[in-house]
Amino acid sequence: GAGVSQSPRYKVTKRGQDVALRCDPISGHVSLYWYRQALGQGPEFLTYFNYEAQQDKSGLPNDRFSAERPEGSISTLTIQRTEQRDSAMYRCASSSGTGHPSSSGNTIYFGEGSWLTVV
Amino acid sequence: AQSVAQPEDQVNVAEGNPLTVKCTYSVSGNPYLFWYVQYPNRGLQFLLKYITGDNLVKGSYGFEAEFNKSQTSFHLKKPSALVSDSALYFCAVRDIAGTASKLTFGTGTRLQVTL
Numbered sequence: 292g293a294g295v296s297q298s299p300r301y302k303v304t305k306r307g308q309d310v311a312l313r314c315d316p317i318s319g320h321v322s323l324y325w326y327r328q329a330l331g332q333g334p335e336f337l338t339y340f341n342y343e344a345q346q347d348k349s350g351l352p353n354d355r356f357s358a359e360r361p362e363g364s365i366s367t368l369t370i371q372r373t374e375q376r377d378s379a380m381y382r383c384a385s386s387s388g389t390g391h392p393s394s395s396g397n398t399i400y401f402g403e404g405s406w407l408t409v410v
Numbered sequence: 411a412q413s414v415a416q417p418e419d420q421v422n423v424a425e426g427n428p429l430t431v432k433c434t435y436s437v438s439g440n441p442y443l444f445w446y447v448q449y450p451n452r453g454l455q456f457l458l459k460y461i462t463g464d465n466l467v468k469g470s471y472g473f474e475a476e477f478n479k480s481q482t483s484f485h486l487k488k489p490s491a492l493v494s495d496s497a498l499y500f501c502a503v504r505d506i507a508g509t510a511s512k513l514t515f516g517t518g519t520r521l522q523v524t525l
Contacts, residue, residue, distance in 0.1 A: 295453075324513075333414075333500050333515030334454070347512070382454065396442050396461035396504075399513055403453035 293317075295402030297383050303408045304373055312368045312405045314383030323366050324384040324399060325358055334382055340366060373409045380404045412437040414503050416516035423491045423523050431486040431519045433501030442504040443484040444513065445475055449497045457499075460484060471495070491523045 296315040304310050316323050321342050326334035336350040342363040351357070355373075360366040370377055382404045388397030413436045423429045435441055445457040458469025465477045475486045484501060501516045 331517070333502075333517045336512050336514070339512075384454075396459065398444070398456050398459060400456060401446070401454035 295383055295385055295400055297381075297402040297405050299405060300403065301406045301408075303410060306374060306409055307372055309369065309371045310373055310407060312370075312381050312383075312407070314366045314368070314402060316364065316366070316383070316385030317387075317400055320385035320387050320400075321363070322386045322388055322397075322399075323360055324386075325366070325368050326382040326384065326401075328380040328382055328404070330379075337368070337381075370407075373407075375409045378407055378409045380406050412441075412503050412512070412514045414501050414514055414516035416499075416501055416519045418519050419517075420520045420522060423521070425493050425523050425525050426490050429486075429488050429491045429495070429521065429523070431499050431501075431521060433484045433486065433516060434482050435484060435501070435503040436482065437503055441484075443475075443477060444502040444504075445469065445473070445484075445486050446500045446502060446515075447497050448500065448518075454500065457486070491521075493523045493525060496521055496523045 298313045323340040325337040327337055328334040338358045339347040340360040343360050355371045358368045382401050384399045384401040386397045386399045415434045417432055443460040446454045447457050448454050457473050458467050460467045460477045468474045473488050475484055477484050498518050498520050500518045502513045504513050
């Protein structure tokens with residue numbers, strides 16, 4: 292597509308429920324990123340994929356958070372047993388670089404994000 | 411570890427005046443630096459980046475930024491502000507010697523341009 296597409300845009304869920312957030316990156320982009328942004332804060336890195344391989348998941352806060360990108364295109368971020376502290380904007384991004392240092396100058400393009408509210 | 415500091419939570423400017431949004435960074439090696447803008451209910455939009463070369467980088471919507479290695483700064487500037495420039499601005503850094511995947515953001519600066 293023309294840009295990074297995320298769904299749902301808004302999600303309200305009850306504490307303890309599982310949620311899945313979807314990201315469709317820019318066509319042809321091999322790198323895909325998930326970030327989380329709390330109110331009043333900058334985006335914080337969660338995880339990164341190069342094609343279908345999850346290269347870095349150091350930013351995932353705990354084992355309730357997981358992500359996959361099985362065919363190297365669309366990605367899903369899943370939060371199990373949601374808690375109120377999980378409420379935030381979840382942003383997906385993509386770039387044409389491979390994540391190798393030689394690609395570090397490549398621009399990362401962000402989607403409009405998914406607002407998650409856990410009540 | 412890499413980090414970014416945006417010392418001002420908010421910058422207020424009158425339309426037509428020049429604006430500066432400050433950013434300083436810390437990386438172990440050489441940095442790649444980026445500015446993004448967030449309009450209300452919109453995604454993060456890329457404005458400009460410094461990779462190498464000329465220290466003055468020009469970007470979208472008339473914005474520019476100056477890379478200063480000795481001061482580890484990458485301030486965002488515009489010669490003449492517009493009301494429509496009012497938004498939240500984020501500076502971000504990547505360490506080219508480190509984990510290439512991570513883009514680290516500052517906490518953001520809200521720019522308010524008034525008539």
